[in-house]
Amino acid sequence: MNSSPTRSPARQTVPLLDLKLQYASIRDEVLAVMARVCEQQAFILGPEVTALERAVAEYSGAAHGIGVSSGTDALLLALMAVDIGPGQEVLAPTFTFFATGGTIARTGAHPVFLDIDPVSYNLSPAAVRRFIADSCERRADGLYNRASGRRVTALMPVHLYGQCAEMDAFVEIARSHGLHLIEDAAQAIGAEDAGGARAGSRGDIGCFSFFPTKNLGAFGDAGLCTAQDPELAERMRVLRVHGGKPKYYHSLIGGNFRLDELQAAVLNIKLRHLDAWTAGRQRNAAQYDALFKAAALGDRVRTPIAPPRGRHIYNQYVIRVARRDELRAYLAEQGIGTEIYYPVPLHLQQCFAYLGGRAGDCPVAEAAARESLALPIFPELQPAQLEYVVDAIRRFHA
Numbered sequence: 531m532n533s534s535p536t537r538s539p540a541r542q543t544v545p546l547l548d549l550k551l552q553y554a555s556i557r558d559e560v561l562a563v564m565a566r567v568c569e570q571q572a573f574i575l576g577p578e579v580t581a582l583e584r585a586v587a588e589y590s591g592a593a594h595g596i597g598v599s600s601g602t603d604a605l606l607l608a609l610m611a612v613d614i615g616p617g618q619e620v621l622a623p624t625f626t627f628f629a630t631g632g633t634i635a636r637t638g639a640h641p642v643f644l645d646i647d648p649v650s651y652n653l654s655p656a657a658v659r660r661f662i663a664d665s666c667e668r669r670a671d672g673l674y675n676r677a678s679g680r681r682v683t684a685l686m687p688v689h690l691y692g693q694c695a696e697m698d699a700f701v702e703i704a705r706s707h708g709l710h711l712i713e714d715a716a717q718a719i720g721a722e723d724a725g726g727a728r729a730g731s732r733g734d735i736g737c738f739s740f741f742p743t744k745n746l747g748a749f750g751d752a753g754l755c756t757a758q759d760p761e762l763a764e765r766m767r768v769l770r771v772h773g774g775k776p777k778y779y780h781s782l783i784g785g786n787f788r789l790d791e792l793q794a795a796v797l798n799i800k801l802r803h804l805d806a807w808t809a810g811r812q813r814n815a816a817q818y819d820a821l822f823k824a825a826a827l828g829d830r831v832r833t834p835i836a837p838p839r840g841r842h843i844y845n846q847y848v849i850r851v852a853r854r855d856e857l858r859a860y861l862a863e864q865g866i867g868t869e870i871y872y873p874v875p876l877h878l879q880q881c882f883a884y885l886g887g888r889a890g891d892c893p894v895a896e897a898a899a900r901e902s903l904a905l906p907i908f909p910e911l912q913p914a915q916l917e918y919v920v921d922a923i924r925r926f927h928a
C-alpha cells in the first residue's frame with residue numbers, strides 16, 4: 531500500500547469524548563467497590579470520601595482535602611470560607627467556564643473580569659497589575675476600587691485547559707495587596723507550574739471538579755477543595771454541612787456541599803489510573819503537534835503552546851483558526867466532534883450586563899472566543915483517528 535501524505539485516511543468517527551472506552555478498562559474494579567458501598571448503605575461522608583480527600587490532597591501537594599458536591603460548589607464554598615460577599619470585588623479571568631464568575635456573583639460580591647494571556651489563555655498577570663495600578667487605591671484596611679468604592683478582596687485565576695496559570699505572579703500580587711487567592715483548578719488536576727508546584731497547592735484554596743468530562747471524572751457531579759491551612763480547611767468542613775458544629779448548632783450559615791460516598795468510591799479507583807490517562811493525553815497532544823507541523827498549514831491553524839517547563843494535562847487541546855465556525859461544521863460532517871470553550875467571555879454575558887462590560891474591553895479573550903476550537907484529545911484515541919482529524923482540517927484549508 532502506498533501511504534503517501536497526499537492520500538487521505540478512510541472516513542472514521544472521532545467523538546470529542548468517549549467515556550465508554552475508559553469505563554471498559556476499569557469496569558470490574560468500579561463495580562466491585564460500588565457493590566461494597568451498597569452493602570454498607572452508608573452514603574454520606576464515609577470512609578471513601580475521607581480516603582479520596584487524603585489522596586487528592588497528597589496528589590495535589592496540599593495538606594487538606596474537602597470533598598464537595600461539584601466543582602461549582604467547591605468555588606462557592608471557597609468564597610464563603612474566606613467571607614467574600616456584598617461590597618467586595620473579586621478579580622477573575624473573563625475567558626473561563628461560567629461557574630468561575632457565577633459563584634462570585636452568587637456570594638453578593640462583584641466579579642471584575644479581566645483579560646487573558648494570548649499564549650496560555652490564562653488570566654493575564656499584566657491585566658491584573660494594570661487594573662490594580664489604574665483603578666484601585668490602598669486604604670488602611672485594604673485595596674479599593676476607586677470608581678465603585680468596593681473593596682477588592684480576592685483573586686481567582688483559572689488553570690484553563692489543564693495548564694497552570696502564572697502562579698508566581700499571582701501569589702506575589704495576592705500577598706502584596708492582601709488578597710485571598712483561590713485557584714479554579716477544575717480542569718487541572720495534576721497540572722504543574724514552571725516550578726513544579728501542582729494546581730491547588732499554592733493558593734489559599736484550590737477548587738477541583740470531577741464532572742465526567744474532566745480528567746478525573748465521577749459518575750455524576752463531584753468536586754473537592756484543597757487547602758494548606760488547617761483552620762481554613764476546618765471552616766470549609768463545617769460550611770459543607772450547613773455550618774453546623776456540633777451538628778444542629780450553627781455559628782455559620784453554610785450549605786449542603788457534601789460529596790456522595792458512591793462518587794468518592796469511583797474516584798478512588800480512577801485516581802490510580804490518572805497518571806496513565808494523563809500520559810495518553812500528552813501523547814495525543816504531541817502527535818497532534820507533529821501532524822499539524824507536517825501538514826504545514828502555517829498561520830491558518832495555531833496549535834497550543836505548552837510552557838517549556840511545567841506539566842500540561844491537556845483537559846483540552848485547543849487550536850486557533852480564523853474560519854472557526856465553518857471548520858467546525860465541516861468537521862461535524864466528517865464525523866469529528868469538537869467544542870467551543872468558550873464562545874462568549876463572561877464580561878459579555880447577558881446576566882453580567884449590570885457590571886457594564888463592553889465589547890473591546892478584553893480584546894485577547896474576545897479573539898479567543900471567536901477563533902478557538904477544542905479537538906478530541908481523550909487518552910483512548912487511536913493514532914489513526916488523530917491523523918484523520920488533522921487531515922480533515924488540512925482538506926478544509928486546501
Ligand SMILES: *Cc1c(COP(=O)(O)O)cnc(C)c1O
Nearest residue numbers: 600601602627629716717739741
Ligand atoms: C467544570 C468547571 C467548573 C465547574 O465544575 P462543575 O463540577 O461542573 O460544577 C468550574 N470552573 C471551570 C474552569 C470548569 O471547567
